[in-house]
Amino acid sequence: MTEFILGIDIGGTAIKIGIINIDGSIHSKWDIPTNIENQGESIATDAWSSIVEKLDALHIEKDQLQGIGIGAPGFIDEKTGLVYKAVNIGWENFDLAHQFSELANLPVFVANDANVAALGENWVGAGNQADHLIAVTLGTGVGGGIIANGAMISGENGTAGEIGHITIDPNGYKCNCGKRGCLETITSATGMVRQAIALIEKNPESTLAEHHHKHGEITTKDIFDLAKQGDQLSEQIIDHTANVLGFAISNIATVINPSKILIGGGVSQAGESFIRKIETQFKRYALPRVSDICEFKIAELGNDAGMIGAAYLVKERL
Numbered sequence: 298m299t300e301f302i303l304g305i306d307i308g309g310t311a312i313k314i315g316i317i318n319i320d321g322s323i324h325s326k327w328d329i330p331t332n333i334e335n336q337g338e339s340i341a342t343d344a345w346s347s348i349v350e351k352l353d354a355l356h357i358e359k360d361q362l363q364g365i366g367i368g369a370p371g372f373i374d375e376k377t378g379l380v381y382k383a384v385n386i387g388w389e390n391f392d393l394a395h396q397f398s399e400l401a402n403l404p405v406f407v408a409n410d411a412n413v414a415a416l417g418e419n420w421v422g423a424g425n426q427a428d429h430l431i432a433v434t435l436g437t438g439v440g441g442g443i444i445a446n447g448a449m450i451s452g453e454n455g456t457a458g459e460i461g462h463i464t465i466d467p468n469g470y471k472c473n474c475g476k477r478g479c480l481e482t483i484t485s486a487t488g489m490v491r492q493a494i495a496l497i498e499k500n501p502e503s504t505l506a507e508h509h510h511k512h513g514e515i516t517t518k519d520i521f522d523l524a525k526q527g528d529q530l531s532e533q534i535i536d537h538t539a540n541v542l543g544f545a546i547s548n549i550a551t552v553i554n555p556s557k558i559l560i561g562g563g564v565s566q567a568g569e570s571f572i573r574k575i576e577t578q579f580k581r582y583a584l585p586r587v588s589d590i591c592e593f594k595i596a597e598l599g600n601d602a603g604m605i606g607a608a609y610l611v612k613e614r615l
């Protein structure tokens with residue numbers, strides 16, 4: 298009897314592995330470090346040997362597994378499970394699905410990590426099985442996942458939903474992707490800190506500058522904390538970030554007409570008031586018919602969204 302699906306979320310520092318029940322709940326989960334030596338060539342064997350050990354300890358037989366779903370960073374060909382390029386791991390044309398299916402002799406499906414996180418949220422998280430949904434992850438970068446007509450959009454060569462690389466300012470900061478002024482250069486954690494540094498240079502006597510001088514650094518948490526204490530420059534950064542996000546999301550929403558927009562990632566932990574600020578700006582820019590039907594929510598599954606969504610890939614495709 299098949300009872301479980303393996304969901305794997307491969308990140309630059311850790312590989313999160315979950316044995317997921319057919320209803321999307323987690324039976325057990327653990328993680329192992331990502332070995333990026335030799336361009337990450339041992340990642341599949343590392344993960345599989347850890348899985349074999351765990352299945353053994355839990356007395357789960359391999360024939361109780363429906364298959365393996367994997368979320369991985371970078372540009373991915375979902376038909377073949379080939380990773381074209383994942384910069385932070387060092388993969389280039391890496392045959393991830395093939396390696397896992399050789400090791401496990403199970404069906405294997407691979408998709409981009411931000412896309413599978415959106416699937417996970419939509420399966421058992423804040424998405425509540427919406428047919429049209431936009432998920433935005435605000436972390437070190439800005440990730441995105443889009444569900445339209447009930448299916449995840451991955452695109453012709455695995456690049457759909459790369460919301461972080463929508464151009465906001467053609468003359469802006471240089472982005473990791475090579476372009477300038479992408480959404481993530483402004484609204485990621487890194488982007489917000491960059492905004493803070495620019496303001497500190499212009500306002501050396503400010504509370505923000507004082508904080509930076511005292512602690513030697515500034516984080517997004519500092520920015521949100523200082524804003525709560527009434528610091529105007531910090532508030533200015535948050536307002537600008539919310540404005541740029543609302544603007545970008547309103548444009549994406551015009552394309553797919555979603556019922557839900559989910560905000561996740563580290564920066565979203567700033568809480569409900571930040572989400573409402575983004576929503577307010579979104580409503581300023583969006584067609585009323587688009588914004589009327591659309592609900593803004595904080596993502597619910599946190600770090601588990603990827604492994605759960607990866608398991609959903611198997612459920613969806615078998």
Ligand code: ZN
Nearest residue numbers: 462472474479
């Ligand atoms: Zn970019």
